[in-house]
Amino acid sequence: MESSLFSLSGKTALVTGGGRGIGLAIATGLAQHGADVALVARTKEQLHGASQKIHAETGSNVWIFPFDMENVDRIEDLFESIVATTKGVDILVNCAGTTIRGKAEDVDLKTWDQVLKVNLTSVLVLSQVFCRHRKQAGEAGSIINIGSLTCHAARPTTAAYGASKSGLLMLTKTLAVEWAGNNINVNAIGPGYIATELTEPLWTNDDFNRWVLQKTPLGRWGRPDDLIGTAVLLASRAGEFITGQIIYVDGGWLALL
Ligand SMILES: NC(=O)c1ccc[n+]([C@@H]2O[C@H](COP(=O)([O-])OP(=O)(O)OC[C@H]3O[C@@H](n4cnc5c(N)ncnc54)[C@H](OP(=O)(O)O)[C@@H]3O)[C@@H](O)[C@H]2O)c1
Numbered sequence: 001m002e003s004s005l006f007s008l009s010g011k012t013a014l015v016t017g018g019g020r021g022i023g024l025a026i027a028t029g030l031a032q033h034g035a036d037v038a039l040v041a042r043t044k045e046q047l048h049g050a051s052q053k054i055h056a057e058t059g060s061n062v063w064i065f066p067f068d069m070e071n072v073d074r075i076e077d078l079f080e081s082i083v084a085t086t087k088g089v090d091i092l093v094n095c096a097g098t099t100i101r102g103k104a105e106d107v108d109l110k111t112w113d114q115v116l117k118v119n120l121t122s123v124l125v126l127s128q129v130f131c132r133h134r135k136q137a138g139e140a141g142s143i144i145n146i147g148s149l150t151c152h153a154a155r156p157t158t159a160a161y162g163a164s165k166s167g168l169l170m171l172t173k174t175l176a177v178e179w180a181g182n183n184i185n186v187n188a189i190g191p192g193y194i195a196t197e198l199t200e201p202l203w204t205n206d207d208f209n210r211w212v213l214q215k216t217p218l219g220r221w222g223r224p225d226d227l228i229g230t231a232v233l234l235a236s237r238a239g240e241f242i243t244g245q246i247i248y249v250d251g252g253w254l255a256l257l
Pocket of ligand 1: 021022023040042043046068096097098118147148192197
């Protein structure tokens with residue numbers, strides 16, 4: 001049985017990007033610690049599969065909400081319908097994310113807007129409506145944003161992605177200091193290179209794969225499950241005095257010169 005310090009019993013977590021990859025792993029981990037979970041992503045079949053898997057493994061309630069986070073004008077309605085179903089959200093994990101790789105001089109504004117909307121603007125809007133609800137309910141809350149190594153350093157071909165993720169870091173800190181008075185903790189997790197669908201073009205590329213293995217002191221790609229411990233810490237009473245931080249889960253990547 002898990003220690004009560006890390007228990008999420010009686011809590012409900014909303015995880016965007018919960019259909020697969022890192023979001024699915026985090027949603028599963030939160031459910032393993034007692035939370036009910038609501039999952040948002042675009043692909044309905046994947047959400048169904050994720051919900052069946054989490055419920056079978058943990059017994060937690062799982063609700064799914066197919067939605068495109070690029071539709072930032074409809075996020076408030078999405079959140080209202082989630083709250084109407086779940087009766088409240090205590091933990092918000094902003095994990096939905098996308099990238100479109102290409103040289104900076106070739107990035108068109110459509111691509112730029114799309115990446116910024118999904119990775120950054122949607123996080124602001126969803127966090128705003130989450131905060132309003134928590135304040136109205138007079139309840140504490142926890143927001144966990146999924147950052148990246150690009151919160152800290154740049155990589156060629158990721159101008160929009162890097163701009164969105166470094167913006168996300170400062171948004172995390174700003175919301176943390178503004179909402180601390182409402183007992184809403186806001187933190188980020190910065191994953192290193194994690195083998196998922198998003199990074200498939202990278203881990204299937206022999207040269208890139210070698211580079212990642214050589215640059216990562218722990219000598220392997222991360223797995224989505226590697227993010228669970230940090231997410232549970234930040235969502236639970238164990239992380240009550242942590243806010244405005246980014247915690248890198250990167251196998252030592254950023255520690256190596
Ligand atoms: N993998 C890594 O190495 C790595 C490293 C650092 C940070 N991250 C971050 O971790 C997060 C998850 O990445 P991942 O590697 O798990 O990627 P992934 O396997 O591609 O999963 C991304 C999830 O986000 C959803 N999503 C994407 N665009 C969406 C949209 N417009 N609206 C709603 N949902 C959307 C996807 O579902 P649908 O396609 O069905 O919508 C999917 O559930 C991202 O924010 C990413 O930037 C990943």
